Amino acid sequence: MSSKKNFLVQGKPGTGKSLLMYDIAKELIDREQVLIIHTGKLNDGHRKLIEKGFNISPIKQYKKIDTDKKIKYILIDESQRLKLHQLNDFIEYSGRSDVKLVFFADGEQTLHKSEANEKICEKITFHIEQGQNQGEKFKLKSKIRSNIDLAQFILKILTLPLSLSDKE
Numbered sequence: 001m002s003s004k005k006n007f008l009v010q011g012k013p014g015t016g017k018s019l020l021m022y023d024i025a026k027e028l029i030d031r032e033q034v035l036i037i038h039t040g041k042l043n044d045g046h047r048k049l050i051e052k053g054f055n056i057s058p059i060k061q062y063k064k065i066d067t068d069k070k071i072k073y074i075l076i077d078e079s080q081r082l083k084l085h086q087l088n089d090f091i092e093y094s095g096r097s098d099v100k101l102v103f104f105a106d107g108e109q110t111l112h113k114s115e116a117n118e119k120i121c122e123k124i125t126f127h128i129e130q131g132q133n134q135g136e137k138f139k140l141k142s143k144i145r146s147n148i149d150l151a152q153f154i155l156k157i158l159t160l161p162l163s164l165s166d167k168e
Contacts, residue, residue, distance in 0.1 A: 004135040005094060007102045008079075008128050010121070011140030017104040020140070021075050024102065025054060032072040037062055039081035062086060071099055079103035080121050087120055091127055101135075 011017050021036065028034045036056045038046060046056050057065070059082070065071065074090065076082065082090075094101045105121050128135045 005100050006091075006128055006131070006135035007100070008121075008124050008135070008137045009102065009104045009140065010106065010137065012106055015140035017106070017140060018077055021077055021102070021104045022049070022054075025073075025075055028073055029053060033070050034073045034075065035065065035071045037074060037076045039076070039078040059086065062089070065093075073100050073102060075102045075104065077104050079105035079124060082120050084120070084123070087123060087127075091131070 009017055009020060025034045025036055034055060036054060037059055038056060039059045042050075042056065042058050050056050065074075074094070076090070079087075090101055093099060103124050105124065125137065128137055
């Protein structure tokens with residue numbers, strides 16, 4: 001990855017933000033400590049990925065991040081759902097450590113009026129563009145969710161071992 005410290009990946013629903021996030025995590029997991037923060041409750045799919053070696057935590061437990069694990073990357077899915085104090089905590093933590101933050105978000109996809117009012121994507125963008133740990137933004141444009149070949153690829157990737165050492 002880049003020498004920059006923070007990243008924002010934006011895209012509308014179905015553009016592959018979460019898939020990209022898990023693919024990035026899978027690539028990094030053999031070399032670095034990666035933490036995935038999910039801004040909702042964990043589901044069965046998350047638990048299966050945890051069994052396969054992914055380090056996934058619900059946002060409610062973000063203050064319990066084990067800093068002794070030498071985490072190098074924190075990937076935050078559905079970042080538009082962060083509360084302002086949570087965003088500030090992540091930015092502060094990244095600023096005083098070697099941790100790189102990668103936000104995955106769709107600012108137009110909110111569940112509650114309070115999420116829309118917080119304008120977290122705008123705040124992340126401001127931080128990426130003008131903050132002390134400036135970074136890069138990426139925009140995903142085309143929908144991939146309805147692509148049949150991609151759906152088959154997703155099913156295959158979920159059955160792959162995380163590393164070559166997992167092969168029998």
